Amino acid sequence: MRLSRSLAPVTVAVALVMSLPYGAAPHARVAEPFGSECRTRVQGSQVIAYCHNPYADADRVRLHIECSRWWDLDTDSSPIDTGPAATVRLTGRCWKEVRSVWVSHQKP
Template sequence: MRLSRSFAPVTTAVALLIALPYQAMPYARVQTAKEHTRGAQPPAEPDPFGAECRTHVIGSRVVAYCHNPYADTDRVSLHIECDPWWDIDSDGAAVAAGPAQTVRLTGRCWQEVRSAWVSHQRQVPASSAPDGT
C-alpha cells in the first residue's frame, strides 16, 4: 500500500516531535513556587583586575607605563623580543602596581626591537599565602 502525498509531511512532523529531547520542548521547564519567589541568581562576575599598559618603542629602547585603576595589586613584567637572532631577548622583573598607581618599565635591545608586551599577575595577599608548613 502506498501512502498518500498528504500523509508524508504529517508523518515527518510527528517523527521529529518524538525525536526531540525533553528539555527542548516548550513545556519542559516549569518553575516551582519556591523557585519563582526567590528568583534566579545571576552568575557571579569576577572582580575587575589588570593594569592598563601603554608600550612605546623608541629605536632600540622600550618604555611601558602601566596604570592600575583597580583595588587589587597587579604585578606587571615587561617582555622584549629583539630582531637579530644573536640579540638576547629579555624578561623584566615583576613590579607591583598598587591601586591607583602608575609604574614605569624599561628595557632595550642592542639593535632593533621585534616586539614588546607586558604580562600581568594577580598578587596573592599575605594572609592567604602558603606558610610552607
C-alpha cells in the same frame, strides 16, 4: 492536557529549578575589572612602559621584549606589583632593533 514525551523532562526540570530558594540556585560570577592600563614606547633599542592601575585590586605586571636579531637575547623584566591608583615604569632594551613589546598581567 498531555505533554509530549520529549517536552515532559524539560518541563519538570524547569519547575524544579524555579521552586528552589534564591540562594540555592547557582549564580554566574561577575568578573571584577582588573588589569593596569599600559603604554609602551620604543626608541631605537630602548623600551619604556608606563602602567597605571585604576582598580582596587593589585596587578603584577611584566615587560616582555622580543629582539629582531637572532643573536640578541629576548628579555622579560622582573614582576612588579602595581597597587590601586599607582603608576609604575618598566624599562628594557635590545642591543639592536626591537621586534615586539608587550606587558603581561597577573593577580598577585
